[in-house]
Amino acid sequence: MDTAHSWDEAAVESIALSLRDKPGALMLILRRVQDTIGWVPPDSVPVIAKILNLSRAEVHGVVTFYHDFRHAPPGKNVIKVCRAESCQSMGAVALAEHVKKSLSCDFGQTSPDGTFTLDAVYCFGNCACSPAVMVNGKLLGRVTPKSFDEVIGKTAAGR
């Protein structure tokens, strides 16, 4: 397994302990775990449940409810493409097809070589500059298949 995405119980435990007394602690803990290690490992569920005195089912239920929480480690680069109406009106459907082809993966998947994870997003609020794509947290506006390829080329080259 990619060491960057391996997880250790102690890290999750210390996050959970540091936030357990905050109101709405479970969401805060899951968000912090995801932000820290990139995903929410299924094995972390019982650890968090024990600290919050919740059942594993309750924690699992929250993890699986929200689209943001990943159940598997993401690829090296995370690409998010907006699928919503404003972007559709400016060619997002064709753009999404192009993106899937060039990354060799569908929405919700990671490319076979682990380089890219592709997520569908329903609106970045960038509707005045549609279509929108986010590459490793950087928002891009008025994206075309050509401009996407340029950005991805640079990203894959590590620049």
Next chain:
Amino acid sequence: MSTIIYIPRDSSAVSMGADDVANAFNREAQRLGVELRIVRNGSRGLYWLEPMVEVETPVGRIAYGPVHPEDAASFFKPEFLLSGEHRLRLGPTEEIPYLKNQERLTFARVGITDPVSLDDYLAHGGYRGLDRALSMSGAQIVEEVTTSGLRGRGGAGFPAGIKWKTTLGIEAKQKYVVCNADEGDSGTFSDRMIMEGDPLVLIEGMTIAAIVVGATDGYIYLRSEYPDAFITLNEALDAARRGGYLGGNIRGSGKSFDIEVYVGAGAYICGEETAMLESLEGKRGMVRFKPPLPAIAGLFGQPTIINNVITLASVPIILERGGAFYKDYGMGRSRGTIPIQLAGNVKRPGLIEKAFGVTLRDIIYEYGGGTASGRPVRAVQVGGPLGAYFPESMLDVAMDYEAIVAKGGILGHGGIVVFDDTVDLAQQARYAMEFCAIESCGKCTPCRIGSTRGVEVIDRIIATRGAEKSASVELLRDLCDTMTAGSLCALGGLTPLPVMSALRFFPGDFGLSSNNE
């Protein structure tokens, strides 16, 4: 004296390269040893011109755009410095017709100030509303808000004064103010623009709400898709705390209030106020039954004021200028102004704050200049993914809560998405059902299951002919009736709007003749 230039930090402007432009200006200034102060302001909302650069001059701010990093050097050449002439010159910012013809009340400071500077905020009229509110009783403040006619800008349009009055009238040890910043509707970005462009006005509005009901804790429930707003909000909260506008003993009043930004996790349903409360409590974002109203038993079971970003951000000017001043704008029961977000396939997309009553046609053609593609406008979706698709022939409807409902739609959060004649409304209807299936919280069966069945039925309508097609159309109508009547919240209840409006106004896209009734 150093020259001041403005380059937005707004995430849409940044998505078009504003950071790179700012870096290029900085580099060039350093290379030439020129003293330059770059203020990262909010966006003026003229998004086809972003990244827009404004230069402070003795006669006011002059706008240039769209500016690319490679243009930076040209702004340091003697011929520019002498005359201000430039091929990208747009003239004085305030004179650009798109901006000049607006009525900016809520957005009065957006694009003008440094969003996270308390000094700037105060210099431009900030916190006058709070100062006045601190001299009034809770009931008097509620009266002012009620007089203004302010209604919930999140989409439901419920009078803010009534919500506040309800929470004010309840005895409780702990009350909360929650700001709904889960702006999930496609085609909307006004909340984001306020949070990135003038976050202190939202903080001031929440503080006034807190004073009314005696709340000490506030939350901004921010969607995770807005990482830049998270940063500006927190910088602004720090500035307000340092200035004594948040925390204990606000402005020496003896009242305490503070705000925390809580980041969601990518669930559209959490924009529904009761699902949002569940999420804030750390649970699945499942919609609650009402009653009890959140105003009576909301967050952690306590009385809670919940309002959208724009609603709360409109409160300071109402307190500063008076409810009657605000009420003077608008039409019918829609009082004040609405920040309209013009998006999609349109030549000049952007933020247009106008008094209620402007028509869709004026917005799309006078402001928007028609489609970006140059093709005819065919359909317009108003009010987000749960809003109706209107054909071009219906664009004379006014932007007004009741007028749009009378045409079978909703005003929602004021977003408009324009489509040209290449759009397939059968596919848009299918997408509406698909979106509902993806985002349903699962509490109500018609929404949870009906949305998936809806996708299948629309696929059958598209793929079949004759009796099978007619039967499927009947089934879709029936399904939509069930969803409308049998869902607790607007997601299941309003998904039929885009679906049925597409079927009604664009039957040809489903392979039906115009009299498919």
